[in-house]
Amino acid sequence: MIEVHELTKRYGDKTAVDGLTFTVKPGVVTGFLGPNGSGKSTTMRMLLGLDAPTSGTATVNGRPYAEHPDPMFQAGALLDAKAVHTGRTAYHHLLALAATTGVPKSRVGEVIDLVGLHEVARKRVGGFSLGMGQRLGIASALLADPEVVVLDEPTNGLDPEGVLWIRNLMRDLASRGRTVFVSSHLMSEMALTAEHLIVIGKGRLIADVSVSGFIESASNESIRVRSPHANELHDLVAGPGTTVLSVDRGLFEVTGLSAEEIGDRAAAAGIALHELTVIRPSLEEAFMELTRDAVEYQSATIGEAR
Numbered sequence: 001m002i003e004v005h006e007l008t009k010r011y012g013d014k015t016a017v018d019g020l021t022f023t024v025k026p027g028v029v030t031g032f033l034g035p036n037g038s039g040k041s042t043t044m045r046m047l048l049g050l051d052a053p054t055s056g057t058a059t060v061n062g063r064p065y066a067e068h069p070d071p072m073f074q075a076g077a078l079l080d081a082k083a084v085h086t087g088r089t090a091y092h093h094l095l096a097l098a099a100t101t102g103v104p105k106s107r108v109g110e111v112i113d114l115v116g117l118h119e120v121a122r123k124r125v126g127g128f129s130l131g132m133g134q135r136l137g138i139a140s141a142l143l144a145d146p147e148v149v150v151l152d153e154p155t156n157g158l159d160p161e162g163v164l165w166i167r168n169l170m171r172d173l174a175s176r177g178r179t180v181f182v183s184s185h186l187m188s189e190m191a192l193t194a195e196h197l198i199v200i201g202k203g204r205l206i207a208d209v210s211v212s213g214f215i216e217s218a219s220n221e222s223i224r225v226r227s228p229h230a231n232e233l234h235d236l237v238a239g240p241g242t243t244v245l246s247v248d249r250g251l252f253e254v255t256g257l258s259a260e261e262i263g264d265r266a267a268a269a270g271i272a273l274h275e276l277t278v279i280r281p282s283l284e285e286a287f288m289e290l291t292r293d294a295v296e297y298q299s300a301t302i303g304e305a306r
């Protein structure tokens, strides 16, 4: 279990994390979502005792991470996959880590198999691809079989097979009762992996919501309807509770009525329809909408498109 309470981090006059409060529960994958620079990595670093909060608290299984006598058994993390001694082999890297943290030697072989690195375990890490480095980072995080697993953008730069592998691994860990907290800036990826979402922007909490709840609230659909009888069609669909946006001659986007209702009304009035399309925003669009005001460096095109 991860508990973050009123967590704040300032660097000079820059507030990277601003009064964050949330809980990450065991047994589910929780996605930590936010645009670039929103404070995800800073929050994760404070959670793991790598950065000191300006104020507030972040605890792992009831205590600050660094105050646990056996921190590696409490939480494992992948924060920066490149932060590995490049001269060692993968096997020796994990062996050294096991020796300094009290993990039995036998576990090294287990995690190497778990992350699929057995064929390259005796090769020097310096020659590893990004994907192999990610796998080694995850092997290090899981070495002590910790209760809590924290992964910062673990799918960054991976090929589709690697992405699928990490997704399945996270789900498997959660199904075995682990607390899995994973950051991403891609809503579409989190929709496939996570059950719960903590969304932040500019260091502040924007949403603490189940993925299904987010998808439901995001599916604010509109109906695109086209007819050669534009005026009659407009009169048919306009009314209290509906919004009718004229897109082009004879083409409208209607919200507040279903496609069935519009089709039935047109049929009853004898009006031909040449198009009747349900338009749903993609999850990525819904996420962008949610975090729109919290994006640090907004491009002009996004601003203009709205």
Ligand SMILES: Nc1ncnc2c1ncn2[C@@H]1O[C@H](COP(=O)(O)OP(=O)(O)OP(=O)(O)O)[C@@H](O)[C@H]1O
Residues within 6 Å of the ligand: 011, 014, 015, 016, 034, 035, 036, 037, 038, 039, 040, 041, 042, 043, 185
């Ligand atoms: N050591 C530091 N000194 C000064 N500013 C920092 C420091 N670390 C982070 N920041 C700033 O704090 C803000 C949050 O950064 P952070 O890396 O936590 O965001 P993030 O959500 O992880 O972003 P990304 O997805 O780009 O990794 C950014 O504006 C960043 O520039």
